[in-house]
Amino acid sequence: MKFVPTKAPLTGETLASLTERLAARGEPAFRAKQILEWVYKKRARSWDEMSNLSKPLRLWLDETFDLVPATLLLDKQSQDVTDKLLLELRDGSLIETVIIRAPQEGVGVDHSRKTICISTQVGCAMGCVFCASGLAGLKRNLTAGEIVAQLLHVCYREDALTPRAKAEMASFDNIVVMGMGEPLANYDALVQALAIVNADWGLGFGARRITVSTSGLVPNILKLAEQPIGVRLAISLHGATNEVREKIMPVNKAFPLEKLLPAIRTFGETHGRMVTLEFILIEDVNDSLEQAEKLRDIALDLHAHVNLIPYNTVEGLPWRRPSGNRLERFARVLDAARVSMTLRREKGHDIDAACGQLRLKTERDRGALGPDSAANTEA
Ligand code: SF4
Incomplete structure (x- = not known):
């Protein structure tokens, strides 16, 4: 490995x-x-x-x-809010790096805020049931150099596209470590890559604009809290009770909410930053009023921000996006309690859906994956 x-x-x-x-x-x-x-x-x-x-x-x-241990295979631009880079590593492994544009009001798309979503592993061992990246299992960890190389490829692309080319700073606004893989399962390489991205002699990118997202590896959340770099943390919660979370995220067996929530509190208090709770809403799985109330209580208790993400329905898979009414009903419970919250209404699943599909499709075309993987989709 x-x-x-x-x-x-x-x-x-x-x-x-x-x-x-x-x-x-x-x-x-x-x-x-x-x-x-x-x-x-x-x-x-x-x-x-x-x-x-x-x-x-x-x-x-x-x-x-x-010099840069990855080759650009494909730059897939979309009319939507996401572009994807498919990169080939030196052993032939494929990874995706996603550029998410969030247009600012009154400003053209070309000048919108750009968030870069990077991967930390080839595949993933965590087995979240709604995620394509995990269904083919873990192939290997990325090296720190491969994690950083993704951002350089984005820089090359952005330098060519925008007039602020070759600026001292990287030409994007945020980095989310939320792509393929569980970042905290590749802890040492992640921390080294973050140091390089943040350093003056590196990309010089501010830690406050970097978010590491984890499915909930409690010991490494606590280790990351001790790092001086001070990045932001997002937790893929997706279930507000153990019963629901365990159904869709096997990691909950090892690190149930009784362990996870105190670790989130420790991280938030150590860095004085609000932690984000990611919650993909899946019809009849975690979109009930009871889940909304439990999530509200957790968020209030932890002073956390909640990011509600309607699931993006994929043909052939059992999971469905809740109706607009159910989404509104869920969000209203949090809103009424003044929970800091974002609900993605349009193209809501783009960030999460972005990572994994292009890689899987290309690997299938190459015959690198077995027929079972053909039905995969992702978080
Ligand atoms: S959602 Fe994240 S942690 Fe879960 S299987 Fe997918 S890549 Fe791994």
């Missing part, structure tokens, strides 16, 4: 680790910063572009490092 690349991904190196490797071959300390500036600020796509480095050094870099 552990993938060992033939060349180390440069996007997985920190300033300290790169400085150390360069020092071993007699390079001065400032060289690492120079190289990382080429990668993250000037967005160099090849070693030859790094014109202030000597030729022997560029040759050594080429022999030692993979």
